[in-house]
Amino acid sequence: MKLGVSMWSIVHEYQKGDIDVEKFIDLMHQNNVEGIELLDYFWKDKEKELPMVVEKIKKYNMEVACYSISNDFVMPDEKEREKQIEYVKQGINDAVKIGADKLRVFSGNTKEGVTYEEGLSWIIESFKEVVKYGEQKDIILVLENHGLFAGKSQQVKEIIEKVASPNLRATLDTGNFFLVGEKPEEAVENIKEYVHHVHFKDFKRSVAGKGYKGLNDVYYEGCILGQGDVEMRKIVEILKEAGYEGYLAIEYEGPDPQIEGLIKSIEYVKKLLGR
Known part of the structure; x- marks a missing residue:
């Protein structure tokens, strides 16, 4: 398996204006990260930045582990769904330009008056x-x-199997499973044959109102990898046994300062991978 980092790990630093795509790539190079996950959220001027990114990644002999967008197919209006389809197609085009071989996508968000069955069909x-x-x-x-x-492993599995294309696979987010009441290691076991990318994230149980609200009003917050409730080592073992050789893309969602927490997480994953 390969060490990657999602740029979402430093979203607060970006929002404060302290880092951009170019500086993120430099930081990852300095920390010997093999691949980076870029998101369309972070472009300030995509047409100007994209060629620079391609050049810099080549210079550093790195890879784009994944390119990510935030689509939403749960749209009651057919024209709005068509816009989302075009958005994903543009994401595919950008992934090609940037040298990625995969595009992270979402299913969609709940809407008032939309049943689960309706949303799933769309x-x-x-x-x-x-x-x-x-x-x-x-x-x-x-x-x-x-x-x-698509929060539960079985839901992701159902969508992939009903679409029935080798070009739809799973991004495994190790922390998100807690939010829908699943144990991450059990969810990974359930969906391991479809995993094509991994968001390596750690969460720990929190108090009410702090962090992300999951089912049954249970809260979780992000933390430095290896310091939370996710069985990180067990998950790596399951993936290894399943033959997964792709990226473990760290997605740090712990407290600020984010760069400090991210670097500690990188060191943890390096040790986990025997680097």
Whole structure:
């Protein structure tokens, strides 16, 4: 397995104006990270920055572990769903330009008046459309376990199996499973054959009102990897046994200062991988 980092790990630093895409790549190079996950959220001027990113990654002999967008297919209005389909297709185009071979995608968010069955049907229908484009461009769409339509491992599995394309696989987010009442290691075991990307994240149980609210009003907050409740080592063992050789892309969501917490998380994963 390879060491990666998602730029989402330093989102607070970006929002404060202390770091941008170029500085993030420099920081990851300094910490001997093999691959980076970039998100469309962080572009200030995509047309100007994208060629610079391609050049810098080549200079540092790094890889783009994944490119990520935040689509939402749970749209009652058909025209709005069509816009989301076009958004994903643009994400596929950008992934090609940036040298990624996979695109992280979402299913969609709950909406008032929309039943689970309705939302799921739109998600599956939309994915059947966009995977065709992914197949043409040689890009794997990797669906993250996120939200209530695809938060549980079985939900992700169902969507992948109903779309039935080798170009739709899973992004495994090790922390998010807690928010839907699943033990991460059990969820990984359930979905291991479809994993094509990993968000390596650690969460710990929190007090009411602090962090992310999960099912049954249980709260979790992010932390330095190895210091929370996720069985990180066990998950690596399951993935290894399943033959996964891709990236463990750290997604640090612990408290500020984020860069400090991220670097400690990088050191933890290096030791876990025997680096």
